[in-house]
Amino acid sequence: MEYPVWQLSAFGGGFWIVVIAVLHVYVAHFAVGGGLFLIMTERRARKLGSAPMLDYLHRHARFFLLLTMVFGALSGVGIWLTISVLSPQATLMLVRTFVWGWATEWTFFAGEIAVLLVYYYGFDRLDAKTHLRVGFFYFLLAFLSLFTVNGIIGFMLTPGEWPTTLNFWDGFFNPTFWPSVVLRLALALLLAGLFGFATALGIPDEKTREDVLRASCRWVVAAAPVLLLSGFWYVGVLPPGVREFVLRRSSEIASYRLAYPVLLVLLAAGSLALATHLPLRLRRILAVALLVLGLGLVGAFETIREAARKPWLVHGQIWSTDIRPSQAAPYDAPFLPRARFAKVKQVTPQNRLEAGRELYAMQCLACHSVGGPFKDIRAYTAHIGAAGVEAYLTGQGKLFTQMPPFLGSPEERAALAAYVSEGINGKKPAVPKPAEVLPAEVALPPFDAAAAPYLLIGFNSLGVVAMAGCDGSFSLAVPGNTLQAVLVKRDVMPEVVTKDVTVAYEAPDGFKHPSKRLDFWKHAATLVGKRLDPDVSTTGLAPDGVMTAGDKLYSAAGIPVSPYPDAGGVNPYPVFTLTAKDAASGETLAVTKAVAPVATEMRCFTCHGGGFAVDGETGVSADTAKGILAVHDKRNGTDLAERAKAGGPVACQGCHESDSPNAGVAPKDPKALLSLSAAVHGFHASYLSGGDARACGNCHPTAPDGVTQAQRDNHSAAGIGCVRCHGYMEDHALSLLAHEKAAGKKAAAWLMAPLSPRAAASVAEIRPRAAWTQEPDCLTCHKDFTRPAQDASAFGVWTKDAAGLFRNRKEDTGNIPCAACHGSPHATFVAANGYGLDVNNIPSMQYMGFPGVLGSAKRCDVCHTVEMQGGDVHHPNMERE
């Protein structure tokens, strides 16, 4: 924040430091091991009295001198220059903290140069003993140089006690110091062997050549296991959080972690091959290949070490962005006014892309190039738009800590997201495209209020069933809605009838073959563990059938239904026909209609890429599903994408328990993982925090301009959105997670940690609830069935269990379910959306001729054949005006 940022694009993302540092480390380690190689080989040559070997050594020494002093020394300076322009603040911190360490290292380096020059130029000039002694001092000084730098480099990953004591020695002899010294020394010896191959192959004298090759082989083969074991030691001394990151959580490290031992094995095997009598030409090729593999080994180790530090340059002190947490606090305060070298200080609609560019330079470019070879931001964001990028920024550094948190205000976050999407990925700003929805025509059966002996009221239990509609990839819920019906025998004192009467349900034309356009039945065996006939639900129901008579209620639980009519298009509101007949005579007693809403409208593509699957309006596409599974696999070590690709998709609720009526399958061990609702809300809350009810519409079919418009009840019309009952995303997630945490599920605490409640002062004040069985209680706001205050909120008071749910409750006489008169959850009367009033208010439209609560406006005559007066029979406050 105090320094300018070198605004590279393709060569951002640490390109320069990676290239320069890896090459320097390669040569610098050779400079150490090669020193020992020189004196050991010279000793052998002198012992054998081998002139060809001494001659070779002289040439090798010149090569060594040129490579280490010209490239090694200058690239070392190059690292200094590079880090000072890429991370000036961290560089200054390392310089001041370890200035005497650096100065000490310089003295060794200076000594190295002096004695190496003497060693080379004195090859034929000094006596053997002195020459060897000079060589020994070279190695000693080179090793001391490595020893010193090692302490400072290790400090960056594991500062140990230094942050508390600020003591030089605590930082220098940090936890990784000794394993690192051993590892680096072994690496130095291995590289000496590799370079020995490269130069020894040019020895004309065969005996000498083979002798030196065998010696070089011994260096590599001996060093390889030390490198492997010290690697284990190194990882073993890492702080638990870092170790966990290296071994499990970092997807970036995984391939390097695998490469490290593989390369060691290849190097050892290749070295053994070089010591055999293969043709010289082949061995020369092999020697070059081994040098490249050696470079790869250095790269793998250094990349693991650098990646393990993420998101820090100096662990716990300075982020990769060269910003200190203490500088940045509070993280959500505007960033640009605090950045000394920001040209734009305040985001406006006119400068948002420019502001985004500046934010990108200061907070992203250190790790993410634009179109370059290192962590090209396009590879991570090209599949999503600004809203998706914004969500990622919101969640950055919260659950997965390899990146620092975004620093800045919501406006700055949006500007950065817009810059990434529009400025870098060339996408156009998102323009809302409202779904084309027309009022549905419902042929309501006639009702003669004066003469009709029966009244049949149908309703669905959930208001809408939400599925993903990507059953070839995964399933969130099985396709099926539950219709229920109450048959009322009209009278002075009406009676609910279930005896000797059957109630049949019949899907509308075009909805009798949901398997035509849903893949669920193709994959039922892996999704829900059993093969199903097409168009038959997990509960054994078909689109047409007979309801089961229960306690004063008919029910058909799990009728297979889809929002996709057979002939094409989308209709989330299929209207079923319910017919009550005398069981004995078959006489039709009453007919009504009932809507069985079903939706696949999930906007997962916002963050996971892809788009809607059907007509650009609904359904999770295969591309989107692939992106989702990739994230799940990456973060949880699963193989869901592979299984889906092989034709064996799984249902989320097959592992994550769900008490949803549409679960269709249960996990073997419900206590093993978070419930589906807690997992999904808990995970996404970190990315969608700070939003309002619109956040819900990312996953639920509640967008007012969507094809479903499921949030259509009278609350919605009064401006009461999701959050007034369920809480904001953070509150909602916390309530679910708190329940899981109390149930002993470990992941709950991890998901809860980044969330700050908005409906309560602290997490402790959030009341836990079980998904699906504990929901907001209507009577929290509607105390004694009265009209609540304008700002009433139902959040935090949950039904005790499923019996208390609105969809399961009945009025005071115990005859009529609440939903029969008031409508289904989230569709309570008067319900309205783009599909019109008829389809959303069928009972009242059929029996009263206008939308509303059945029996409202003193229409007791819907059931009662005489005028009713007095008393709040069904529930208190019934007679309010």
Next chain:
Amino acid sequence: MHPPVSPAPGLALPSPWGIFEVLLLVTFAAHLLAVNVALGGTLIALLTPGRDRGAALSLGGKLPTTVAIAVNLAIPPLLFASVLYGQYLYSAAVLTAATWLSLFMVVMIAYALLYYAQPRLALAASRPAVLAAACLLLAASLILVNVSTLAVRPAAWMAYFDNPGGTVLNFADATFLPRWLHFVTASLAVAGLFLAVISRKAAAAGDAAGLARKRLGLAWFTRATMVQFLVGLWFLFSLPREVHFAFLGGDGLATAALLVGVLLAGAALVQGVQGRVGPAAWFAVASVAAMVAVRELVRLLTLAPAYSPAALPTLPQYGPFFMFLAAFAGSAAVAVWAVGCFRRRAGRGA
């Protein structure tokens, strides 16, 4: 635009600032002498290789080692300057990152070219390599002058807003050209003197070629030093008014330092004109040391009053300092011993 002094952990000095200042002056003077020989020597070997290319051979044989020493001696002053002026130096480096980062590559190639040319110096065919090396070393000097002038002129940092790609060039700075010429001229003078020094024994032994090299070296030294008086004046008056006034009596220490530096240079010149190589060399080294102090005073005065390294927070810990002293003594002892072995053998005619 002045970076504030941050109290964050790791930014306090581990020793009093004066220790770093002294070490900066000493090591920078040593570095400067080596760099002067490397650059000036390359230019002299290129421009006046001498009869039978004697000067080129004599200088060129030592140039790779001189570059190695110069690079090595660059590290401590860079380190100590970073400790004291890091926020200025690094800000300037970022502004001109592309050139700053290319510095080591430029020097590396020059170094490699000098090694390449070393065994070929007797032949005119080595000229292209030496020419390329000279150009690269001159480029390196321009890069360093660019960063150095930017580092003391925060006002010039505004250029970043129009050029954030790391290619800000500070050519518009009034001190840029005289400062660079001051350095190049000094390089020619010191390298000339160096040629004279290394030819002194041969000349004294009556070797005509050695005498010619000595004369050539002294000619470069004396003429460049004469020119330097003019360039130096230009440089002095290009400095901001309050700074050059400080050196003209406004500040006692600054004025005295400059006066000492100029007098020493004058003494070196007189000795050089008289052909007395040894005294000329001692006066020249002393003059360079004095001018390094002048340079440091220029930096302090330019940054004042917004910044002074004396105001940096200090959290002293002397153990590491003693480690440095011990390592320095040990490494120096080894180096002296090794070089001594080498020279003794040479003395025996081996």
